[in-house]
Amino acid sequence: MKYFNIQMAAQISGLSTHTIRAWEKRYGALHPDRTDTGRRQYSNEEIERLTLLSQLTNLGNSIGQIARLPDPELKEIYEKLTHSRESVMMSVQHNPQQVQINAEETRRNLLMALAGYKVDIISHELNKAKTALTPGGFALDILVPLLKEVEHRRQLGTLSTAQITALFAIIKFHVGNIIYGHYEKKVKSSNKFAIATPEGELHLLDIMLGALLCCQHQMNFFFLSSNLPAPSISEAVNAIETNVLILGVSQLQNLKTPLPVFIEEILGHTKNLCEVWVVGMNDLTRQLSGHRSKKVRVFASFEELDKAMEQME
Amino acid sequence: MKYFNIQMAAQISGLSTHTIRAWEKRYGALHPDRTDTGRRQYSNEEIERLTLLSQLTNLGNSIGQIARLPDPELKEIYEKLTHSRESVMMSVQHNPQQVQINAEETRRNLLMALAGYKVDIISHELNKAKTALTPGGFALDILVPLLKEVEHRRQLGTLSTAQITALFAIIKFHVGNIIYGHYEKKVKSSNKFAIATPEGELHLLDIMLGALLCCQHQMNFFFLSSNLPAPSISEAVNAIETNVLILGVSQLQNLKTPLPVFIEEILGHTKNLCEVWVVGMNDLTRQLSGHRSKKVRVFASFEELDKAMEQME
DNA sequence: TGATCAATGACAAGGTTTTGTCTAGGTTTT
DNA sequence: AAAACCTAGACAAAACCTTGTCATTGATCA
Numbered sequence: 001m002k003y004f005n006i007q008m009a010a011q012i013s014g015l016s017t018h019t020i021r022a023w024e025k026r027y028g029a030l031h032p033d034r035t036d037t038g039r040r041q042y043s044n045e046e047i048e049r050l051t052l053l054s055q056l057t058n059l060g061n062s063i064g065q066i067a068r069l070p071d072p073e074l075k076e077i078y079e080k081l082t083h084s085r086e087s088v089m090m091s092v093q094h095n096p097q098q099v100q101i102n103a104e105e106t107r108r109n110l111l112m113a114l115a116g117y118k119v120d121i122i123s124h125e126l127n128k129a130k131t132a133l134t135p136g137g138f139a140l141d142i143l144v145p146l147l148k149e150v151e152h153r154r155q156l157g158t159l160s161t162a163q164i165t166a167l168f169a170i171i172k173f174h175v176g177n178i179i180y181g182h183y184e185k186k187v188k189s190s191n192k193f194a195i196a197t198p199e200g201e202l203h204l205l206d207i208m209l210g211a212l213l214c215c216q217h218q219m220n221f222f223f224l225s226s227n228l229p230a231p232s233i234s235e236a237v238n239a240i241e242t243n244v245l246i247l248g249v250s251q252l253q254n255l256k257t258p259l260p261v262f263i264e265e266i267l268g269h270t271k272n273l274c275e276v277w278v279v280g281m282n283d284l285t286r287q288l289s290g291h292r293s294k295k296v297r298v299f300a301s302f303e304e305l306d307k308a309m310e311q312m313e
Numbered sequence: 314m315k316y317f318n319i320q321m322a323a324q325i326s327g328l329s330t331h332t333i334r335a336w337e338k339r340y341g342a343l344h345p346d347r348t349d350t351g352r353r354q355y356s357n358e359e360i361e362r363l364t365l366l367s368q369l370t371n372l373g374n375s376i377g378q379i380a381r382l383p384d385p386e387l388k389e390i391y392e393k394l395t396h397s398r399e400s401v402m403m404s405v406q407h408n409p410q411q412v413q414i415n416a417e418e419t420r421r422n423l424l425m426a427l428a429g430y431k432v433d434i435i436s437h438e439l440n441k442a443k444t445a446l447t448p449g450g451f452a453l454d455i456l457v458p459l460l461k462e463v464e465h466r467r468q469l470g471t472l473s474t475a476q477i478t479a480l481f482a483i484i485k486f487h488v489g490n491i492i493y494g495h496y497e498k499k500v501k502s503s504n505k506f507a508i509a510t511p512e513g514e515l516h517l518l519d520i521m522l523g524a525l526l527c528c529q530h531q532m533n534f535f536f537l538s539s540n541l542p543a544p545s546i547s548e549a550v551n552a553i554e555t556n557v558l559i560l561g562v563s564q565l566q567n568l569k570t571p572l573p574v575f576i577e578e579i580l581g582h583t584k585n586l587c588e589v590w591v592v593g594m595n596d597l598t599r600q601l602s603g604h605r606s607k608k609v610r611v612f613a614s615f616e617e618l619d620k621a622m623e624q625m626e
Numbered sequence: 627t628g629a630t631c632a633a634t635g636a637c638a639a640g641g642t643t644t645t646g647t648c649t650a651g652g653t654t655t656t
Numbered sequence: 657a658a659a660a661c662c663t664a665g666a667c668a669a670a671a672c673c674t675t676g677t678c679a680t681t682g683a684t685c686a
Contacts, residue, residue: 002382002390005375006672011444012394018636021673026634037643038673041378044393064633117553119535123493162509162549165538173489180486319661331647334662339645350654352661370645375671377644413670 003033003041013050020050027067029053045071052078059131081132103129103141110146114159114167122167126174135178136216136306139209143171144302147205147281168205175208178215179223188218191312194242196224196233198262200255206248206280209302217309230262234269243274246305250280252287260291267295279305316346316354326363333363340380342366358384365391371422372437395433414445416454423459427472427480435480439487448491449529449619452522456484457615460518460594481518488521491528492536504625507555509537509546511575513568519593520561522615530622543575547582556587559618563593565600572601576609592618 010017023029024040030049032040042050052074057063059081066074106129113121130138150167153159193214195207204226214221222240224233226248237245245266252259263276278284279299288298299305323330336342337353343362345353355363365387370376372394379387419442426434443451463480466472506527508520517539527534535553537546539561550558558579565572576589591597592612601611612618 002386003378005373005378007373007375008394011373011441016636017672019634022635025674035378035643039643040672062633063635117535117549127493160548160552161545162537162541163552165541165545166536166549169489169536169538170493173486173493176486176489329647330661332645335646338663348654350662352654375644376646 002044004043004047006040006042009040009042009047009050012047013054015050015054023053023063023067027064029063029067049074055131056081059128103133103137103145106142107146107149110142111149111153114150114163117163117166119166119170123170123174126170130174130178134216135212138175138178139212139216140302140306143175143205143209143212144281151281172204172208175205175212179208179211189220189312191219191244192240192242193219193221193244193246194224194233194237194240195221195246195248196228196236197226197248198233198255198257198259199227199229200257201249201251202227202254203248203250203280206250207246210246210248210279210305213302213306213309216306217313219309219312230257230265231269234266237266237270237273241272243272244277245273245275246277246279248280249278249284250282252284259288263296277305277308316356317360319353319355322353322355322360322363325360326367328363328367336366336376336380340377342376342380362387368434369394373441395437414442416442416446416450416458419455420459420462423455424462424466427463427476430476430479432479432483436483436487439483443487443491447529448525451491452525452529453615453619456488456522456525457594464594485517485521488518488525492521492524504532504557505553505555506532506534506557506559507537507546507550507553508534508559508561509541509549510539510561511546511568511572512540512542512570514562514564515540515567516561516563516593519563520559523559523561523592523618526615526619526622529619530625532622532625543570543578544582547579547586550579550583550586554585556585557590558586558588559590559592561593562591562597563595565597576606580608590618590621 004012006017006020009015009020013020015023020030024031030042030046032042032046035041049071052071053063053066056066056074056078061077066077069077106125109125110122113119113125126142129142133141150159150164154161154164195210195214197203197207207223207226211221211223222236222242224236233245247259247263249255249259255262257265259278263278267273267276274295276296277299278288278296279302283300285298285300297308299308317325319330319333322328323333326333328336333343337344343355343359345355345359347353362384365384366376366379369379369387369391374390379390382390419438422438423435426432426438439455442455446454463472463477467474467477508523508527510516510520520536520539524534524536535549535555537549546558560572560576562568562572568575570578572591576591580586580589587608589609590612591601591609592615596613598611598613610621612621
């Protein structure tokens with residue numbers, strides 16, 4: 001029986017108050033209670049419904065067609081659009097032509113937009129993908145192939161540093177959006193992850209992918225950020241009592257300390273830490289094959305990391 | 314059992330004594346004990362309730378609707394609001410509302426929340442400000458003074474590095490939300506800006522403020538991100554045919570190349586570039602006064618940058 | 627191809643309610 | 657006696673309400 005005013009409804013749902021009133025009047029999307037003097041009062045459920053409608057329209061549904069659907073159906077549609085890893089975005093109801101947007105097309109759009117410096121399209125496309133896909137799907141089906149292709153084109157000289165940093169900035173923003181949003185969801189696993197990169201390794205994106213996978217598998221994780229010296233990491237790991245540390249490394253030669261030494265240093269100063277997982281865009285299994293210990297696992301790809309997490313559930 | 318008088322209650326909760334009395338009289342928000350002569354006496358619980366009500370109204374709730382709710386429900390609402398950043402942040406869109414906020418009060422709230430490590434409050438407060446204000450207002454009235462105060466407190470030692478990085482991360486997130494949301498909007502001006510920082514200068518926040526001003530004046534801009542070498546910048550500038558380049562610089566000594574050399578290098582390799590604008594949190598006009606060329610403008614503050622853009626419209 | 631039309635988000639005008647602040651006049655505390 | 661508190665009432669700004677309009681967009685149709 002909690003009641004919010006229209007301003008809060010707008011803040012939470014991300015709509016404007018104008019739009020909320022218009023949706024009510026034009027499409028009967030909601031019928032909030034009124035005070036004696038005619039002011040709208042929204043319950044928790046109604047705010048939830050508004051948010052849902054907002055997200056669905058963002059995904060391309062027209063408000064006129066979904067405004068009058070009952071809550072359960074809205075949720076169902078949202079589930080369909082959201083919970084598919086290999087996603088097919090389809091429009092709803094009486095709209096016969098199903099707009100199919102798949103991961104490959106999204107990636108192609110992104111690369112074309114990047115080539116033409118069309119930042120607006122990049123952002124829009126990423127936003128659509130991240131809402132339509134699960135975090136894991138977003139990471140594995142969009143970002144990983146995209147980043148590989150970008151790296152490839154960088155080496156060919158087809159993409160400039162400026163283009164790539166601009167792209168990375170946008171990606172980081174959208175991924176950050178997902179990661180921050182994850183904190184309040186319920187977590188299944190009892191394992192606790194910490195995610196970081198060693199000092200010298202600046203690639204934030206690699207570990208953001210790792211964080212997305214943690215979101216996917218509803219793991220409890222703490223995102224430590226990049227370029228951290230060993231003492232900082234072990235301190236943090238002790239403080240938040242994590243049992244697994246994910247280290248993002250893409251190039252060994254950048255590191256200040258050789259990776260095996262770095263890892264030993266961390267393991268020597270932590271209590272509960274059971275395992276250290278090393279992962280990155282580049283496959284480091286060969287280069288690190290000589291240094292394996294029981295506590296260290298090196299993953300050849302993010303797909304493998306994904307599988308490993310799946311098994312932990 | 315300790316009792317507080319109304320002045321203490323006002324001080325702790327951040328309300329005025331007038332307001333507290335009005336809330337009691339009009340909405341029956343509280344029923345404090347009275348002395349024999351009719352003076353209000355507040356218990357710990359009542360002060361807590363008052364503070365809670367104050368925070369909730371600050372977040373946008375109307376006092377009339379929540380004043381009579383019992384304590385547990387108030388707490389529940391508070392939890393919901395501060396713990397569901399997700400819904401607020403998920404929407405990549407900026408909708409200026411008719412809701413008005415007080416810039417100074419917002420900054421005060423932010424600094425208080427930062428001192429108490431209340432990350433969720435910081436995020437919510439920033440979100441409110443960014444929805445209530447235009448991008449330029451958000452930059453100039455909230456962020457610039459806030460960052461100056463933060464820098465001041467950092468030097469005094471009142472704020473730790475951890476607090477500041479946490480704050481910056483949240484600010485970056487919300488500014489990113491505005492910037493990348495703005496890309497989807499239409500632009501007025503025919504001028505095209507590119508925004509970057511030179512290699513060695515990592516301060517992303519400075520140029521984000523510049524980008525906010527571009528949003529404000531509906532300029533066409535490309536956000537190149539930070540830490541870029543001259544060739545990359547000139548390449549991008551040529552590719553997207555910008556006529557103005559905004560360089561964010563806050564400290565000259567960090568740069569790999571002296572700034573005048575860096576700028577000449579860019580100007581020497583670009584075609585359409587008419588002007589290079591240098592701006593940052595620190596006033597560099599004096600330090601760069603010797604190197605001025607016709608094409609280079611150094612701004613003493615973001616306010617000046619704002620004015621310059623206004624004149625271009 | 628160009629004209630037309632429905633859908634939709636944004637906004638303006640004009641009126642009502644809500645709410646923070648202030649004033650005035652009296653009482654209590656210091 | 658000054659400062660702080662009390663009540664009651666007044667006020668103006670903020671927020672909300674409704675109705676109507678406008679610009680854009682995408683689809684349909686001549």
